[in-house]
Amino acid sequence: MEGGRSALEPASSAFFIGAAEVAAMARRLGLTAAELLPTLVPTAQSLARPPISHFPVGAAGLGSTGAIFLGANLEFPGAPLNQSVHAEQFLVSNAAGHGETTITHVAVSAVPCGHCRQFLQELRRASDILVLITSDGPDAAYRPLSRLLPQPFGPRDLLLEDSPLLMEPRDNALVIVRPGEEDSLLSSKALAAAKEAYAPYSGCPSGFAVVDGEGRVYAGSYAESAAYNPSLGPVQAALVAYVARQGVGGEGYESIVGAALVEMEEAAVSQEWTARMLMAVVAPRCRLVVYRCRRSS
Numbered sequence: 671m672e673g674g675r676s677a678l679e680p681a682s683s684a685f686f687i688g689a690a691e692v693a694a695m696a697r698r699l700g701l702t703a704a705e706l707l708p709t710l711v712p713t714a715q716s717l718a719r720p721p722i723s724h725f726p727v728g729a730a731g732l733g734s735t736g737a738i739f740l741g742a743n744l745e746f747p748g749a750p751l752n753q754s755v756h757a758e759q760f761l762v763s764n765a766a767g768h769g770e771t772t773i774t775h776v777a778v779s780a781v782p783c784g785h786c787r788q789f790l791q792e793l794r795r796a797s798d799i800l801v802l803i804t805s806d807g808p809d810a811a812y813r814p815l816s817r818l819l820p821q822p823f824g825p826r827d828l829l830l831e832d833s834p835l836l837m838e839p840r841d842n843a844l845v846i847v848r849p850g851e852e853d854s855l856l857s858s859k860a861l862a863a864a865k866e867a868y869a870p871y872s873g874c875p876s877g878f879a880v881v882d883g884e885g886r887v888y889a890g891s892y893a894e895s896a897a898y899n900p901s902l903g904p905v906q907a908a909l910v911a912y913v914a915r916q917g918v919g920g921e922g923y924e925s926i927v928g929a930a931l932v933e934m935e936e937a938a939v940s941q942e943w944t945a946r947m948l949m950a951v952v953a954p955r956c957r958l959v960v961y962r963c964r965r966s967s
């Protein structure tokens with residue numbers, strides 16, 4: 671998300687391998703890009719931060735542009751378990767932050783939980799996403815998500831056919847209510863994230879941005895699920911961006927010193943109190959400012 675969507679391919683990082691590098695790796699190893707994914711799952715697993723369960727989960731996904739995105743699970747001691755981020759959600763939020771519009775293949779270290787099978791329904795052609803579970807052993811093979819979740823409930827049950835889905839481009843056309851408040855780096859990044867948020871069910875988009883002690887900003891967008899509970903909050907999305915830029919041996923969240931939440935005024939779905947709770951737990955020194963926004967037209 672940092673820097674927004676760009677036509678230029680960003681440099682590869684621990685959680686992102688650009689399409690050109692994927693093609694070169696595949697050529698070098700004599701594999702297809704889809705065959706590369708399971709070989710990257712142990713790396714993704716090593717990036718997980720699960721201090722409660724001590725059960726690291728790693729996922730690697732292939733985007734429609736040919737880039738590969740990794741995901742890992744995050745757990746936050748002191749906060750309720752429903753604040754955790756699953757590897758598949760990390761992967762989707764990470765890919766969306768890079769401007770990718772859909773995922774065609776996912777390799778993951780453990781059987782995807784029901785929550786993640788549901789969350790993935792928000793992607794275009796979700797039933798056709800091919801999933802490989804590396805813990806199946808040498809016989810592990812790709813199979814469509816429709817095999818893991820037959821008879822899915824999802825966007826098609828609630829949205830119009832041509833509505834943009836999760837990861838697809840959108841501009842929520844929001845402005846911050848109080849003039850001038852969008853001028854700070856943090857509030858402008860959080861507003862940009864809110865504009866890209868996926869909230870077709872509640873109509874309450876939101877975005878979150880954090881800054882570390884060296885002035886580096888990381889932002890993330892709220893992502894809803896048709897089933898509501900598997901939705902990924904904006905704080906989690908920003909923490910995904912933070913972890914994704916750090917990679918192996920990255921700093922803890924305590925290096926986050928400031929944060930901004932942008933959400934609708936009088937939002938039926940408000941992130942404020944959850945954001946205050948979670949940031950108090952993971953980064954107690956962090957100063958969080960909440961900005962209200964409204965539709966610009």
Ligand SMILES: [Zn+2]
Nearest residue numbers: 756783785786
């Ligand atoms: Zn899961």
